[in-house]
Amino acid sequence: MNTAEDESGTVTLEAVNSVTLTQDTDGNIILHCPHNESEELGSDESLEPVHKRLCLSSEEELHVSDSSPRISVVTLPISENDESFEVTMTATTELTENEMSEGAVAQIQILQNDESHAAQKTEEVSPVSQAWFTTKEDKVTLVKKGHKWKQGMWSKEEIDILMSNIDQYIKSRGIQDPTEIIFEMSKDERKDFYRSIAWGLNRPLFAVYRRVLRMYDNRNHVGKYTPEEIEKLKELREKHGNDWATIGAALGRSASSVKDRCRLMKDTCNTGKWTEEEERRLAEVVHELTGTEPGHAVTQGVSWASVAELVGTRSEKQCRSKWLNYLNWKQSGGTEWTKEDDINLINRIAELEVNDENEINWDILAGGWSSVRSPQWLRSKWWTIKRQVSNHKELPFTVLLKGLQELAENQLPYSKVVVGSPRTGTASPSSAPVPQVQIRVARLEESASTASNPMGALQIPVQIPVQITHVSATDTSFAANESETITLNTGAVQTFEILPSFHLQPTGTPGTYYIQTGSNQGLPLTVSASPTVTLTAAASPSSPEQIIVHGLSPDNLLASTENVTMQMSHPGVIIQTVSSEDLVSSAPLGQTELGAGPPALVGSEGPDKEPVATESSSTQATETEQLQFSEGVKCLQATTVSETAPLADAEAQEQLAESFTTETLDSSNMETQVVEGSIGGGTVLIVPSPNSFIQTRDIVGDAVLPLTTLTGPILENQGESSD
DNA sequence: TCCCTGGGTAAGGGTAATCACTTAGT
DNA sequence: CACTAAGTGATTACCCTTACCCAGGG
Numbered sequence: 001m002n003t004a005e006d007e008s009g010t011v012t013l014e015a016v017n018s019v020t021l022t023q024d025t026d027g028n029i030i031l032h033c034p035h036n037e038s039e040e041l042g043s044d045e046s047l048e049p050v051h052k053r054l055c056l057s058s059e060e061e062l063h064v065s066d067s068s069p070r071i072s073v074v075t076l077p078i079s080e081n082d083e084s085f086e087v088t089m090t091a092t093t094e095l096t097e098n099e100m101s102e103g104a105v106a107q108i109q110i111l112q113n114d115e116s117h118a119a120q121k122t123e124e125v126s127p128v129s130q131a132w133f134t135t136k137e138d139k140v141t142l143v144k145k146g147h148k149w150k151q152g153m154w155s156k157e158e159i160d161i162l163m164s165n166i167d168q169y170i171k172s173r174g175i176q177d178p179t180e181i182i183f184e185m186s187k188d189e190r191k192d193f194y195r196s197i198a199w200g201l202n203r204p205l206f207a208v209y210r211r212v213l214r215m216y217d218n219r220n221h222v223g224k225y226t227p228e229e230i231e232k233l234k235e236l237r238e239k240h241g242n243d244w245a246t247i248g249a250a251l252g253r254s255a256s257s258v259k260d261r262c263r264l265m266k267d268t269c270n271t272g273k274w275t276e277e278e279e280r281r282l283a284e285v286v287h288e289l290t291g292t293e294p295g296h297a298v299t300q301g302v303s304w305a306s307v308a309e310l311v312g313t314r315s316e317k318q319c320r321s322k323w324l325n326y327l328n329w330k331q332s333g334g335t336e337w338t339k340e341d342d343i344n345l346i347n348r349i350a351e352l353e354v355n356d357e358n359e360i361n362w363d364i365l366a367g368g369w370s371s372v373r374s375p376q377w378l379r380s381k382w383w384t385i386k387r388q389v390s391n392h393k394e395l396p397f398t399v400l401l402k403g404l405q406e407l408a409e410n411q412l413p414y415s416k417v418v419v420g421s422p423r424t425g426t427a428s429p430s431s432a433p434v435p436q437v438q439i440r441v442a443r444l445e446e447s448a449s450t451a452s453n454p455m456g457a458l459q460i461p462v463q464i465p466v467q468i469t470h471v472s473a474t475d476t477s478f479a480a481n482e483s484e485t486i487t488l489n490t491g492a493v494q495t496f497e498i499l500p501s502f503h504l505q506p507t508g509t510p511g512t513y514y515i516q517t518g519s520n521q522g523l524p525l526t527v528s529a530s531p532t533v534t535l536t537a538a539a540s541p542s543s544p545e546q547i548i549v550h551g552l553s554p555d556n557l558l559a560s561t562e563n564v565t566m567q568m569s570h571p572g573v574i575i576q577t578v579s580s581e582d583l584v585s586s587a588p589l590g591q592t593e594l595g596a597g598p599p600a601l602v603g604s605e606g607p608d609k610e611p612v613a614t615e616s617s618s619t620q621a622t623e624t625e626q627l628q629f630s631e632g633v634k635c636l637q638a639t640t641v642s643e644t645a646p647l648a649d650a651e652a653q654e655q656l657a658e659s660f661t662t663e664t665l666d667s668s669n670m671e672t673q674v675v676e677g678s679i680g681g682g683t684v685l686i687v688p689s690p691n692s693f694i695q696t697r698d699i700v701g702d703a704v705l706p707l708t709t710l711t712g713p714i715l716e717n718q719g720e721s722s723d
Numbered sequence: 724t725c726c727c728t729g730g731g732t733a734a735g736g737g738t739a740a741t742c743a744c745t746t747a748g749t
Numbered sequence: 750c751a752c753t754a755a756g757t758g759a760t761t762a763c764c765c766t767t768a769c770c771c772a773g774g775g
Contacts, residue, residue, distance in 0.1 A: 153738070153764070194729090209730080210765075224762075242733070257762075259733075264761065272759075273744090305735065316735080321759070376737080383739075384756095731771080738764070746756075 150202045154211060158201055162211065165197040179216050219254045225261055229253075237262055263315065270313045274322055278313055283331050285310040286323055297332040299324060299363070299374045325380075329373035337371045342385060346404045349382065357397050 150158070166178050175181060181190045198208040214220050225233070229251060236247040236258075244255035251258055270278070283294060285307050290298050302323070304316035311319055345365075354360055362375035372378045389400060 151766075204766095206730090207765075214764075221763080244733075254763095255732080256764090260762070260764095263735080274759095303735085317761080318759080320736080325758075380738085725775105727775085728773090729771105730773105732769085734767085734769105736764105736766080738762105740760100740762085742758100742760070744756100744758080746754100748754085749752085 149204060154203075158203070161200045162197060162208070165199055165201075166212070169193065169196050178212075182212060182216050214254075214256075217254050219248065219252055220257060222253055222257065230261075230265070233258060233261060234265065237265075264317060266308075266315050268313055269315050269318070274314075278311065279322070279327055282307070282311050282314070282319055282323060283327055286328075295332055297328055297374075299328060299366075299376070324374040324376045326373065329377070333370075334373060335370045337381070341369075341371050342381075345378070345382060346385065346401065350401050350405050355398060 154162075170176070170178050170181070181193050185193075194205055194209050194212070197212065198205050201208060203211075232251060233247065236250050240246045240250075242259075244259040248255040248258045253261075274282075286292075286298055286302060287294050287296070289306055289310070290302055292298050302320070304320045307319045307323075308314055308316040314322070348365055349360060352360060352365075360379075362379045366372040366375040366378045369378075372381075385404065386400065389403065
């Protein structure tokens with residue numbers, strides 16, 4: 001990305017390899033820009049990529065929305081080592097899929113702010129996120145002024161923004177650990193902290209505050225209480241009453257944790273199945289306290305603490321659960337839930353035409369539906385349906401819903417399916433006249449992969465565990481601790497995206513990470529639909545660790561073993577196909593695992609939480625985790641080459657190819673540039689690069705390399721090379 | 724003294740995940 | 750009858766909002 005700076009302090013993009021626009025539930029448009037050419041970002045090194053204001057400067061050319069007058073954006077660097085940055089902008093109107101479709105051209109101008117947090121003081125800052133407002137009056141005032149804010153569970157996008165803001169804040173102040181600010185600093189010292197990190201979040205400051213405390217409190221997320229802890233908790237409760245802070249401190253738990261646990265403890269509480277007498281008493285009490293008649297459905301306005309008090313043998317949680325999930329429905333004469341209701345639910349939700357699950361009014365949806373036990377129960381029913389799509393967490397709500405609808409219409413079982421969202425951006429590395437840059441936002445062709453997909457338009461992303469192995473230029477052996485091997489799976493008819501924004505999770509094995517595929521964002525690394533596969537990297541993250549691969553339509557993977565041609569602009573990538581049989585024979589996994597991937601990949605749970613995947617993949621990562629491919633899936637193994645390789649391209653290619661094949665794959669028959677051979681049945685492509693990332697402008701004709709199908713095992717080679 | 728700001732606590736409704744048990748199918 | 754998978758109820762750790770409180774400063 002090239003920029004220039006004029007005397008007004010305006011930094012203007014000259015060219016952008018690509019961007020990806022995504023939209024969160026609040027209509028905020030997230031624009032992801034690769035920033036792997038930061039050295040070209042203006043002539044002044046001091047031009048930090050922080051908090052630039054991005055303005056979409058031409059409505060007509062932008063095609064974002066006819067009614068979109070102006071969209072302001074602030075960029076946030078993802079991290080110090082991450083040269084990409086994230087741009088968040090709030091649009092007054094929503095970007096539709098069509099508007100993001102191929103051909104849409106945005107003109108974007110980046111205005112640099114001198115002060116990193118100056119943007120926070122601009123008019124774009126939501127008064128909601130800058131107000132503590134604990135009183136009703138505060139809220140009423142804001143509502144009257146037409147403000148709305150987000151409630152309920154935090155989305156992944158929100159958490160990302162929050163983390164990014166915190167990261168930005170601590171870096172700007174030279175602080176290593178945010179807990180220093182949160183738990184050690186005085187109010188005065190952390191004066192602007194919460195307001196700063198709340199920027200871009202349409203949440204009350206207090207909500208941000210609570211969220212941050214929870215996230216960074218290592219006494220939170222401790223897990224299940226042991227019987228010993230329960231005993232100690234009882235003692236402490238007797239001693240300290242409701243002083244939750246003291247009890248929590250004594251127990252090594254957060255105050256809210258011990259408070260919540262105490263709510264579940266009641267000496268008089270029964271567990272297990274409810275007796276008829278208990279059920280009868282619960283119904284009586286509920287109707288008595290709500291002033292309703294028996295047989296009348298009650299789902300709101302119940303004080304469960306009071307109910308529990310009167311029921312006597314059950315906690316408030318038990319009472320609530322029993323009532324909302326069963327008794328309310330039973331005593332009001334409800335009917336059984338059927339498979340048709342499942343489909344009905346999906347369709348009804350779709351009819352609401354909401355963009356976010358949080359917008360669903362479950363009360364209305366449940367109204368008059370005899371088989372629905374309560375709005376809360378209906379929501380849990382939706383959740384049950386939803387999570388049968390293994391990658392539901394990664395998918396935009398609308399995509400998930402559409403997928404479920406189609407499956408329902410086709411009467412396909414929606415269990416164990418993966419729903420995909422094909423969307424990526426194709427860069428136009430144009431040299432638009434200063435001070436503006438043209439960014440072409442394109443959609444991936446749904447291509448032949450859709451046609452042969454029995455799930456119709458459903459695209460199926462594949463989450464791919466990646467092992468990264470560094471290779472030094474002078475030592476081309478594949479020593480484990482300095483090698484990176486990126487293992488991808490692909491087929492002849494396949495679409496891939498390399499995503500600039502991602503979550504990288506260490507697996508526990510040094511140099512080995514998981515990379516999460518996103519659902520609707522990406523850089524245009526595409527594999528076209530034909531027996532010839534063309535990987536075209538229009539842009540890429542700045543380092544191998546940032547590569548995210550998003551595979552679509554694994555059905556096609558299953559069938560394809562034809563030769564493929566790789567067109568890689570990444571001169572430092574070794575690409576090798578791997579026969580799937582070898583992979584799946586050791587770790588056969590179904591589609592569910594493929595789509596879902598390791599749980600830890602689905603969003604960050606907070607800095608105090610270890611990724612779940614770490615445990616299962618520690619030392620076995622190279623032999624187990626990277627085997628998560630469905631049967632018949634052919635794999636690509638891409639190995640990035642160290643930046644220090646000072647070799648001329650042709651020489652380096654040859655040299656690396658030879659060493660690769662000799663030492664790792666026990667193969668030969670390599671050629672310069674076109675490295676092709678039967679290495680234990682496989683083929684290796686090696687293209688040396690001085691950089692560890694793919695650059696669009698590096699794409700040249702002679703970088704097109706044929707790649708034949710591997711039939712032999714590579715697995716043991718991989719294991720050897722990375723162990 | 725009053726009011727505002729920033730921060731904090733407790734109560735309680737709620738969510739999401741998992742465990743435990745039951746039921747249906749083979 | 751045994752086994753297994755799916756379904757369902759119960760449980761619980763954690764999340765979030767609401768209401769109220771308090772200290773410090775202007």
